[in-house]
Amino acid sequence: MAPLDRPALAARYSAVKASIPGNVTLVAVSKTRTVEEIRALYDLGHRAFGENYPQELREKVPQLPQDIEWHFIGHLQRSNVKHVIPFAHMIHGLDSERLLDEVAKRANDLGRSVDVLLQVLIAQEETKHGFSMDEAKATMLAPWKWPGLRLRGLMGMATNTDDRTLVKREFEDLAGLFHSFEEAMRPTFDTLSMGMSGDASIAIEAGSTMVRIGTAIFGERC
């Protein structure tokens, strides 16, 4: 593996930070990145990292400083919840009530509460996951059944396309849903997680409060 180019990492990180308004949280997506790369970004002052795979998260956590805020952003299977709960500060990808049940159960077993986002399917892609808009609404309108889980907001991924108009519309739809519940769910419902390296600027314009960025910070994943 090529040695870590710290100045290049620092330059990319600065550029990404400069492109994000101060009120938008940056989650550095570190899936497939080495502990050394994560540590280098940590040394530049960054604390919020996003991981997609339970096994990878579990291996990395003990090798890195304890004040890192780990965001689990991947698709979570019920059988893997128990491996993620001990480490996750926030779970972004909750896409069914059955999964909420399992997360609540495991969090309760550990005596901890967890911040969660409901993932909403906004993309026109079969491979993506999430509640439909209507399902998400129904889950939020009903009395909240998971006392150990703090519903912090919504997460979504736009269609992977060059059609910026479509991406913008998808993000605006999600922002609309978020804002329609914001008032009623205040003050802890404050997070709208949308935007990745390729579409963060569109997401921010549409009202994102949290972007999840990997490639633009760490370079292309191999």
Ligand SMILES: *Cc1c(COP(=O)(O)O)cnc(C)c1O
């Ligand atoms: C990988 C991933 C990202 C980051 O993607 P980049 O294009 O590398 O910025 C963001 N969100 C989710 C859910 C991901 O899986």
